[in-house]
Amino acid sequence: MCGSTVALATTGGRPAVNLPALWRVVIQGTIVGLVGAVSFATVHAALILPIWGRLPGGLIQAIPVGIAFAWAFEDLARARGWCTAAHGATFGAVMFVALVPATAFSNALRLAGIHAGEWPGTIGSLALAAAAGWSAGWILTQERRASWTLAATTVVLTTGASGPIPVVNGARAAWLFVGFIPVCVSAGTAAALARRVARRDVR
Secondary structure, eight states: OOOOOOSEEEETTEEEEOHHHHHHHHHHHHHHHHHHHHHHHHHHHHHTOOOGGGHHHHHHHHHHHHHHHHHHHHHHHHHHOOOSHHHHHHHHHHHHHHHHHHHHHHHHHHHTTOOTTSHHHHHHHHHHHHHHHHHHHHHHHOOHHHHHHHHHHHHHHHHHTTSSOOGGGOHHHHHHHHHHHHHHHHHHHHHHHHHHHHHHHHO
């Protein structure tokens, strides 16, 4: 079973921030964000059109998502002992599945002729994203802390993708959503590998 490093410690009964651990999660997350951005750009180029020139600007969205991914995987490593690349890939797949309810809701609104991007649709999509992430965390760990972490990560992932993908707009949009499977899996794998490298440096 793998060891774990957490960003919070307990001092005198109160949670205290473990700054070195938090800094490692930020570095790991930055790596995950870079991997995710390149993966998304590759999928987008294959399915729609190349966006390599917009990749530097896309990092503004990708790096916070990567940090959230690294944070969530850290909690899963603590709660379940996950540490391998296969664990990371599984985590990425779970995060993709957590995107499905909000995507289905948003596209159902579009089919009904309701503007999914306005506040009612946005709030509903984010609430469903949070609920799906929380449910995934609870199923995996039976622990509230990890469940809330996955809920927050799913919300960050949804907002980082500029909202649910409008799959009803056409085949390319639908395939782009499917293309999020390898993007999430590669990001999850990167989270696991970056964590292992960081922990080896600590030792």
